[in-house]
Amino acid sequence: MVSVTSLFAPVESDLQVLVENLKNLVGAKHPILYAAAEHLFGAGGKRIRPAIVLLLARAVSTGTDILPQHRRLAEITEMIHTASLVHDDVVDESDVRRGVPTVHSSFGNRVAVLAGDFLFAQSSWYLANLDNLTVVKLLSEVIMDLAEGEIQQGLNRFDTDLTLEAYLDKSYYKTASLIANSAKSVGVLSGLPNHQLDNLYAYGRSLGLAFQIVDDILDFTGSSEVLGKPAGSDLKSGNLTAPVLFALQEKPYLRGLIEREFAEASDFEQALDLIHQSEGIAKSRELANQQVQQAIACLEDLPASESQKALVELGNYVLRRVY
């Protein structure tokens, strides 16, 4: 299976510069944040969000180099994403993310809250200094969506009446909004016409939703080693994702187990079994597949290029993780 980083070959050197910039940005001035910065932007992160921005920027900039503002937008995207992860880990009291201890568990709540605030603040400032009010609006919408998504996730814990629609809304807020709005911003910075902006947004939205659905499937099908956390972690914490919502339609007994928050000894294992026996995972795969096909269709209008090809492949790569 092709690795995701090999898909990023057309923007590999841009991504390396970006990582160094981000480390220096957070770490250089403040020793207290230096270790956190190394931790946040060191090896391990896939940098999917800035890679998408840079690939899209190359794909729409035929015959010319990408704009400095595109590179800055890619940095902002990764800063916003990282800030939200750091605060989510405080809120969710997560000790491990992708097998690596979180900032809050390594450095305490104090540094985690500060590091997240500093990154949000830096991203707002860089954003303002892109000198493009439309992009400021698009990305400030994202920051609001991220807070909204985290709040909704908290409110809906163990709520078996959660609809698939509400799940997709939350997934948009938590994951797809950033990708959709930064994709659209690439086009805004290049001065593209509205119908192309809509296409970029739709690509990011569908790809982002597919990412989230696939992550949610992997929570059930991945090994704890690959996930870097125990399988079924989302379910255990009451975060009901696509496989669970589909399984609930088939397996009425599952509802009770979730509603009593796995109070009895074998409740959680029983719930996992019921989900695996159901069509929940297959139906979730089909949902992710639909989103990927929609995403790829949005790329048809882009001129053929190595970057355009990588963006199509990225969609297929996402799907292959669960097929």
Add this chain to the structure above:
Amino acid sequence: MVSVTSLFAPVESDLQVLVENLKNLVGAKHPILYAAAEHLFGAGGKRIRPAIVLLLARAVSTGTDILPQHRRLAEITEMIHTASLVHDDVVDESDVRRGVPTVHSSFGNRVAVLAGDFLFAQSSWYLANLDNLTVVKLLSEVIMDLAEGEIQQGLNRFDTDLTLEAYLDKSYYKTASLIANSAKSVGVLSGLPNHQLDNLYAYGRSLGLAFQIVDDILDFTGSSEVLGKPAGSDLKSGNLTAPVLFALQEKPYLRGLIEREFAEASDFEQALDLIHQSEGIAKSRELANQQVQQAIACLEDLPASESQKALVELGNYVLRRVY
């Protein structure tokens, strides 16, 4: 002694609308944040920052009503301030602020981090939708300064080599930047020429520094009842403010007590005594007085009005708290 709220008479009805708007904004959509919103924007807050914005807006809008954008700016100012307080309380692990339990102690870190993020996010979004790139830049600078100030305060704990200049820088970041940049933004929204914008900024900067110095004096001279926290709290946590820095110039013995972080039983009481015996408090008063006089001088160019008078009085009010 005249109360600060009576100074706000010219904008009293505006302030009441503002408080209701803020409560609804945070609370209406999210039950989880409703209690926190009541707590944050309920009785108790003096709303000094939005009052300054509204008074300045009235003072520069002679003969016409203030702009809707001015009201929105006042809300944004209070949202940013409140968000930073909520996160500071998490970072500093404070249980009480102005005699009232903090959000993090009442509702836990989870709600406190979320509520702060939600407020920062909302303020960024409202900011972008003021449709004025200059104001976006000024206020995003503030959000960065607030993070910077909190980080510096953390780095400088128990550092007896801290200079008065570094203390004033930190006070600018933590307190004056918001007032200065929102004061300037009032003028930007009204389309005032640059020299008037500079004056508004200088007024806010000096008034903000005076606020901070006076607060830092009150930490030593106020009763715990008035402060809503034990006297000397800042010193105890290693936050070295103007009275301490001046006292250190006279009382070499104080240095050792601070450097060993009050490790011995009577160290902290001895330190408080040394500060009270020194000229530290008197010199800090003089520093605050200079800032207030500079602030008031910046108001001379404004046309005479009830609001202009209230802004001058606000400076005098700040000083009277420690004279």
